[in-house]
Amino acid sequence: xxxxxxxxxxxxxxxxxxxxxxxxxxxxxxxxxxxxxxxxxxxxxxxxxxxxxxxxxxxxxxxxxxxxxxxxxxxxxxxxxxxxxxxxxxxxxxxxxxxxxxxxxxxxxxxxxxxxxxxxxxxxxxxxxxxxxxxxxxxxxxxxxxxxxxxxxxxxxxxxxxxxxxxxxxxxxxxxxxxxxxxxxxxxxxxxxxxxxxxxxxxxxxxxxxxxxxxxxxxxxxxxxxxxxxxxxxxxxxxxxxxxxxxxxxxxxxxxxxxxxxxxxxxxxxxxxxxxxxxxxxxxxxxxxxxxxxxxxxxxxxxxxxxxxxxxxxxxxxxxxxxxxxxxxxxxxxxxxxxxxxxxxxxxxxxxxxxxxxxxxxxxxxxxxxxxxxxxxxxxxxxxxxxxxxxxxxxxxxxxxxxxxxxxxxxx
Numbered sequence: 001x002x003x004x005x006x007x008x009x010x011x012x013x014x015x016x017x018x019x020x021x022x023x024x025x026x027x028x029x030x031x032x033x034x035x036x037x038x039x040x041x042x043x044x045x046x047x048x049x050x051x052x053x054x055x056x057x058x059x060x061x062x063x064x065x066x067x068x069x070x071x072x073x074x075x076x077x078x079x080x081x082x083x084x085x086x087x088x089x090x091x092x093x094x095x096x097x098x099x100x101x102x103x104x105x106x107x108x109x110x111x112x113x114x115x116x117x118x119x120x121x122x123x124x125x126x127x128x129x130x131x132x133x134x135x136x137x138x139x140x141x142x143x144x145x146x147x148x149x150x151x152x153x154x155x156x157x158x159x160x161x162x163x164x165x166x167x168x169x170x171x172x173x174x175x176x177x178x179x180x181x182x183x184x185x186x187x188x189x190x191x192x193x194x195x196x197x198x199x200x201x202x203x204x205x206x207x208x209x210x211x212x213x214x215x216x217x218x219x220x221x222x223x224x225x226x227x228x229x230x231x232x233x234x235x236x237x238x239x240x241x242x243x244x245x246x247x248x249x250x251x252x253x254x255x256x257x258x259x260x261x262x263x264x265x266x267x268x269x270x271x272x273x274x275x276x277x278x279x280x281x282x283x284x285x286x287x288x289x290x291x292x293x294x295x296x297x298x299x300x301x302x303x304x305x306x307x308x309x310x311x312x313x314x315x316x317x318x319x320x321x322x323x324x325x326x327x328x329x330x331x332x333x334x335x336x337x338x339x340x341x342x343x344x345x346x347x348x349x350x351x352x353x354x355x356x357x358x359x360x361x362x363x364x365x366x367x368x369x370x371x372x373x374x375x376x377x378x379x380x381x382x383x384x385x386x387x388x389x390x391x392x393x394x395x396x397x398x399x400x401x402x403x404x405x406x407x408x409x410x411x412x
Contacts, residue, residue: 011070012042012116013166014095018085020050020078022103023059025214030063032106032212038113045071046092048085051078056103083179083187086163090178093169097127100163100188104214111210115166118203122148125199126192127166128157129210136215143206150202153254157202159262161189164211171199186234186263190241193255197245228267228279232286235263239294253298260299261307264290268310270330273323284319291315301367305335305348309363316358324351334373339380346380348372 015033019026033045045067049057057075064071074088086100097116101107108129115127128150130143141156150157163179171177175198179187196202238259246252267283275283291314300308306329313322328335328351335348340361347353347364354361370377 009094011044011095012038013044013097013099013112014089014093014169015043015045015099015101015112016086016089016093017045017047017101017103018050018082018089019047019052019056019060019103020085021052021054022056023052023054025104025216026056026059028106029101029103030067032109033101034067034069035109036107036112037110038116040068040070042116043069043112044093044095045069046074046089047071048074048076048088050076050085079181081181081184081187082163083181083183087178087181090172095169097166098169098172099166102164104216105164106212106214108209108211110208112166114205114208115210118148118205119166119168122201122203124149124201124203125168125171126195126201127203127205128160129166129205130208131160131162131164131211131213132209134212134214135217136213138213142204145204146206147204150204152196152202153251157204158193158196158255158258161192161258163188163192164213165192165195167195168199171195180237183230183233183237185230186238189234189259189263190237193238193241193258194245197242228283229286231263231267232283232290235259235290238263239290243294248296250298253296253302256294256296256299257302260295260311261303265307265310268314268322268326270326273326273330280319284314284317287314288317300363304368304370305364305366306350309350309359312359312363318358321352321357321359327351337372337377344380346377348377 017029022029030045033043034040036043047060047064049060060073064073072092074092076085076088079085082102089100090098097119099112099115111129115129118124119127128142131138139156139160142160147155152158172195175194177191177194179191181187183190239256242252242255242259246255264287267287272280272283291311295311295315300312303311306325309325310322313319313325335350335353338347338349338353339345340347340354346366347361348366348370350364352359353364366377366379368379
């Protein structure tokens, strides 16, 4: 894809920073933008102070007065979440690309230069730069190799849906994309998945740490707060988007793993055992229509046994069976490995395996790589299929060889 001619006043990248109660982390964040090797003349900053009361707004003014980077600062009343500031910043951005930088986090020095170069070289609309955690965890499975054009359906990039990516602004403008301000969690996943699916490809920069994801000591990350119903809202929105943009079949199943396992299933972990009956019942009721609409046999075979069992308990409205599985997990028990069936398949004997319940033996079958007791467990490889016609041909050949040899055996 050829780039559009760049306007003389159009920077390569607009760094959009939503700021709320971000001191002292904001200092390092902005320093990391100033240190970018891409150079001040090739970027701009759009910072939106979302009603901070800790001096963040004042520090933005000080920084704007002395930095060589073109910067615009907006001060607004608190919007209650990250979507509002990001949307304001996106509306003001002029760059060919935009990057949503959280005020708690910071860049590696070559981040923007490497990501912009990748986007230009590959012609892709989304570029993922390697992320590492600082005082917190960060996903690792998608950073194994640098890829100019990644396969969304057959790679792990679907498991990184945070907004901290480089997006081609033309895509966002052309599609009228923005962050859903009604969602209080998962708004970044919805935005990023839409860009993945509707854009012209995804690149991965894995050979350099582009982004440092910081865990705050005060744990006051910019939202992600609220009651559990918001998680169901997030799962519902993401599942609906995937269903709208991807026809039913293996490709949709591959993407649905993400909202089912990452967004929905944590609501049905061992912590459910401590919750009140009313909360348990409410969670089952919220999950039931999602499972009914989007759970498929193909999706079931893409998840681990303990994940599949819990989701199938929800599908069957069997909270009693679900609680038994959760108690087994909470106690740290290891399921026995059992081969059963014809052909023989490996199963993990979680509670109620082999019993007459709504959960068939197939619910316990190992279909993806798992770890049990620190040991890697692989699904049983299927036996090679030999067609009836091929078996007939083989039999005829054996018969012919036998007939040819027989006379030779009696020669004198």
